Amino acid sequence: MKINCISAAVAVLCTAMSAAAVHAQTATQKTTQTEEKQAPQANELAEVVVTGSREELREVLSPDVVSVVYPDDVKGEHKSIPDLLDQIPGVYVRSLGGSGHYTTASIRGAAPSQVNIYIDGVPLNTASDTAGDLSTLPISNVERVEVYRGVTPARFSGAPIGGAINIVTKKPTTFSGSVSVGFKSFGGRQQSANLNVPLAGGHLLIGLDNDRSKGDFKYTDYNVEGLSNIVWSDGTRLGEGWDYSHFGNRPYHHVTGEIIPAQRTRQNNRSEKQNALLKWQNQNFVFKYARTDMERDVPDGIPSHTAFNQHYQDLPWTSYTTQFGQAVVEKGQRNRKRQNVLQQEAVAGWNDSFGNLGLAANLTWLDRDQDFRNLDINTPNARMGSSWSSYDSTRKGISTDATYTLNTSSLNHQIEVHAERYWENLRTDMNNRNPNSELIQDYSRIKTNLQVQNTITIPALGDLQVTPIFRVEKLAGPIIGNRWTWKDPNGGPSGDYNWARTGSLSLKKHFASGWQAFGSYGNYIRYPGFYEIYGNGLGLVSRTDSTGGVIPMVPEKGRNLDMGLGWDGRLGEQLTGGFRATVFQRESVNEIALYSVPIAAGYVNTGHTRTRGLELEGKLSWSRRADLIFAITRQAGEYTDDDGYYYYGGQSSTQRYPGEKARTLNAPQLAANARLNLHFLDGDLSTFIEGTHIGRIYRDVKTWENPLNTINLGAHYRFAKGWKLSLGVNDVFNKGPEQTRDRNSSSVTSTLRCSSGDQWDCFDEPDKYHWIPTETVQLKHNVNHPQQGRTYYMTLNYNF
Numbered sequence: 001m002k003i004n005c006i007s008a009a010v011a012v013l014c015t016a017m018s019a020a021a022v023h024a025q026t027a028t029q030k031t032t033q034t035e036e037k038q039a040p041q042a043n044e045l046a047e048v049v050v051t052g053s054r055e056e057l058r059e060v061l062s063p064d065v066v067s068v069v070y071p072d073d074v075k076g077e078h079k080s081i082p083d084l085l086d087q088i089p090g091v092y093v094r095s096l097g098g099s100g101h102y103t104t105a106s107i108r109g110a111a112p113s114q115v116n117i118y119i120d121g122v123p124l125n126t127a128s129d130t131a132g133d134l135s136t137l138p139i140s141n142v143e144r145v146e147v148y149r150g151v152t153p154a155r156f157s158g159a160p161i162g163g164a165i166n167i168v169t170k171k172p173t174t175f176s177g178s179v180s181v182g183f184k185s186f187g188g189r190q191q192s193a194n195l196n197v198p199l200a201g202g203h204l205l206i207g208l209d210n211d212r213s214k215g216d217f218k219y220t221d222y223n224v225e226g227l228s229n230i231v232w233s234d235g236t237r238l239g240e241g242w243d244y245s246h247f248g249n250r251p252y253h254h255v256t257g258e259i260i261p262a263q264r265t266r267q268n269n270r271s272e273k274q275n276a277l278l279k280w281q282n283q284n285f286v287f288k289y290a291r292t293d294m295e296r297d298v299p300d301g302i303p304s305h306t307a308f309n310q311h312y313q314d315l316p317w318t319s320y321t322t323q324f325g326q327a328v329v330e331k332g333q334r335n336r337k338r339q340n341v342l343q344q345e346a347v348a349g350w351n352d353s354f355g356n357l358g359l360a361a362n363l364t365w366l367d368r369d370q371d372f373r374n375l376d377i378n379t380p381n382a383r384m385g386s387s388w389s390s391y392d393s394t395r396k397g398i399s400t401d402a403t404y405t406l407n408t409s410s411l412n413h414q415i416e417v418h419a420e421r422y423w424e425n426l427r428t429d430m431n432n433r434n435p436n437s438e439l440i441q442d443y444s445r446i447k448t449n450l451q452v453q454n455t456i457t458i459p460a461l462g463d464l465q466v467t468p469i470f471r472v473e474k475l476a477g478p479i480i481g482n483r484w485t486w487k488d489p490n491g492g493p494s495g496d497y498n499w500a501r502t503g504s505l506s507l508k509k510h511f512a513s514g515w516q517a518f519g520s521y522g523n524y525i526r527y528p529g530f531y532e533i534y535g536n537g538l539g540l541v542s543r544t545d546s547t548g549g550v551i552p553m554v555p556e557k558g559r560n561l562d563m564g565l566g567w568d569g570r571l572g573e574q575l576t577g578g579f580r581a582t583v584f585q586r587e588s589v590n591e592i593a594l595y596s597v598p599i600a601a602g603y604v605n606t607g608h609t610r611t612r613g614l615e616l617e618g619k620l621s622w623s624r625r626a627d628l629i630f631a632i633t634r635q636a637g638e639y640t641d642d643d644g645y646y647y648y649g650g651q652s653s654t655q656r657y658p659g660e661k662a663r664t665l666n667a668p669q670l671a672a673n674a675r676l677n678l679h680f681l682d683g684d685l686s687t688f689i690e691g692t693h694i695g696r697i698y699r700d701v702k703t704w705e706n707p708l709n710t711i712n713l714g715a716h717y718r719f720a721k722g723w724k725l726s727l728g729v730n731d732v733f734n735k736g737p738e739q740t741r742d743r744n745s746s747s748v749t750s751t752l753r754c755s756s757g758d759q760w761d762c763f764d765e766p767d768k769y770h771w772i773p774t775e776t777v778q779l780k781h782n783v784n785h786p787q788q789g790r791t792y793y794m795t796l797n798y799n800f
Contacts (some may be wrong), residue, residue: 063455064150075726077726082135085145090149091105095785097296097785099211100213107147114526115132115160118165120168126395126424133341138273140209143171148164155453172204178799184213186215191210206277212273213270221311224311227251232750260312264314271297286347287349288347295340297338300313337372337375342369363397390427393425403415412457422448428442463509469503471502474500500555504522504523507520528555558588564581576620608640617630665697667697688715690712711733712731725795725796730791736788755769
């Protein structure tokens with residue numbers, strides 16, 4: 001199925017549903033469910049099924065800290081799954097490009113690879129990716145997004161060090177549907193359609209959507225602007241006099257002769273994504289098939305190098321030179337890198353209950369094909385993997401769940417057991433692969449998990465809830481090694497193929513007047529994936545020893561601790577609200593992180609880390625007229641040992657000096673967001689303003705991104721039965737493209753030069769001419785991937 005085929009299918013489904021809607025009764029919107037809350041069940045893809053208020057849902061989902069957001073609350077605002085996650089305390093989302101590009105999430109300062117992503121309880125993470133790519137996830141058919149920041153319940157596989165994110169798709173219901181069409185700045189377009197119909201004793205959900213963007217926004221290359229404005233004390237500009245002989249400081253392209261401009265338009269930032277979902281479900285069975293077709297360009301990063309010739313990105317020039325016997329394209333569109341991703345997922349599930357016992361079983365299949373092409377470098381002598389590569393991974397799995405409720409006079413037990421086994425295979429290929437390479441092209445592994453959770457409620461202690469979780473897991477297959485010694489005779493990545501044991505303990509207590517106290521402690525383990533061990537064939541390589549052998553990595557191990565207070569209740573006759581405050585600490589042993597040198601990068605065990613922080617989230621509602629939602633996270637992470645590797649830029653030394661402070665990466669020191677909704681015309685008109693602050697983020701030992709503040713405005717208007725119009729603008733003050741990056745050494749120094757302009761005059765006539773001392777000018781730099789900035793959007797939606 002090609003991308004344009006899905007687009008056509010969206011249009012056909014939209015037309016069909018519009019015709020059907022004429023004869024259908026319009027479903028009432030925003031109704032509050034008042035059915036009695038049910039206990040968690042081991043069914044529907046390990047999803048907890050709850051009817052009741054959103055606060056009740058949050059209580060049932062996890063024995064620890066969990067936050068839930070609902071896409072329908074922001075429908076029409078062109079938000080994605082990553083945008084929703086940014087509203088949750090402790091979560092930081094990062095995109096390596098524009099809209100629709102590779103996007104990962106970290107929780108409480110953890111690396112994205114330490115965060116597990118699930119769709120309806122089925123893991124999205126594979127061993128061939130360093131982290132789950134959130135950009136591939138559609139939003140139109142998602143009911144809610146759950147974020148587990150401490151303990152992850154036993155119904156989810158594994159023991160993630162950094163928490164978990166579960167994407168819950170909508171459940172097929174009675175005959176209904178919706179059609180949505182929207183447009184936004186920079187070539188953005190969204191269209192979606194879904195239809196629910198009764199079928200074969202159950203209900204079938206058909207969902208299709210299309211999302212595309214050019215991402216061709218304008219920005220200023222601050223390095224070029226700063227270099228162009230440098231005037232030394234003798235009146236000469238950078239590139240004149242002695243500096244003229246320095247190739248990199250010429251203010252014009254060395255082949256075309258054109259002046260290098262500071263004003264740029266982002267190029268190669270395009271993406272297009274198509275999604276299709278078929279989901280049939282009745283009381284006991286569920287069958288689901290989901291497909292994502294994505295095509296995206298990979299834009300060049302904005303360098304921080306203090307030389308003109310390093311800043312040719314996003315320019316329309318075309319020129320070819322020869323370097324090391326290879327054709328090199330030097331132009332704004334050089335290295336037009338493109339990736340195609342085809343992901344398919346199928347699930348077959350069964351569940352039933354027998355008195356107090358609930359049973360469920362699921363069969364799952366996931367296939368992901370990732371093809372890379374460099375459209376401008378395709379020469380016979382190109383470096384391995386620089387022209388094309390393919391990464392095709394397949395995973396099959398089986399899982400079973402059981403729940404049992406046991407109530408006695410003194411204790412109430414809710415016992416949950418989850419067991420699973422996954423078989424995963426990765427096949428790789430790339431241009432000019434070295435036939436003598438030690439690395440193999442076909443990797444496979446088998447992962448087995450067994451997890452038991454018992455939620456114990458003690459009525460005598462005011463319904464104190466105690467939840468122990470016990471996990472064992474085993475990993476087998478060629479995890480470390482090469483095609484000659486694919487199985488280490490001493491065992492797996494830690495020299496041991498035996499079962500690894502982890503567990504956690506959570507406490508929760510409700511008090512009078514709406515107060516609640518909670519806390520948890522647990523230990524975790526994460527094995528290195530194929531991506532981290534063997535690289536990706538494009539810039540990322542395996543870490544090898546002097547003989548070319550692969551250096552084994554050991555699993556990460558860690559422990560989490562959190563505790564906090566919460567309150568929900570009424571503050572006045574019309575004012576209600578609540579908050580939760582949590583302090584947390586996470587420690588990681590042998591943390592795996594990216595290590596870079598000028599010619600390549602790879603993953604290594606970098607050392608021991610500790611992250612501490614404070615989270616605050618809350619909500620205030622004033623009748624049906626207004627509501628305020630806010631979240632704040634303050635955190636700090638650093639390495640606690642002196643023998644770990646530099647994770648970036650360790651050019652002169654691979655290890656830190658004793659006592660030298662090194663922070664963990666990609667975690668804002670302070671993150672805050674708030675949204676105020678105002679409702680008018682009996683709720684038919686809603687307006688909102690939301691603001692986000694992202695504090696300083698360290699990208700390596702000596703480089704950090706400066707804080708970014710953005711403001712969004714918008715409105716939703718229901719102007720007829722079933723019809724809603726949404727209008728708005730994101731990043732009102734266009735701060736995204738203006739964000740800067742700082743370095744400990746970000747300056748340009750002039751050469752020692754003669755006042756006459758001719759160096760020999762200062763030697764021959766020292767009484768008449770003098771030497772002008774060196775001068776230094778500080779420069780500012782763009783972040784590596786600037787954000788899009790001010791974006792207008794409009795969406796028209798119809799529900800029936």
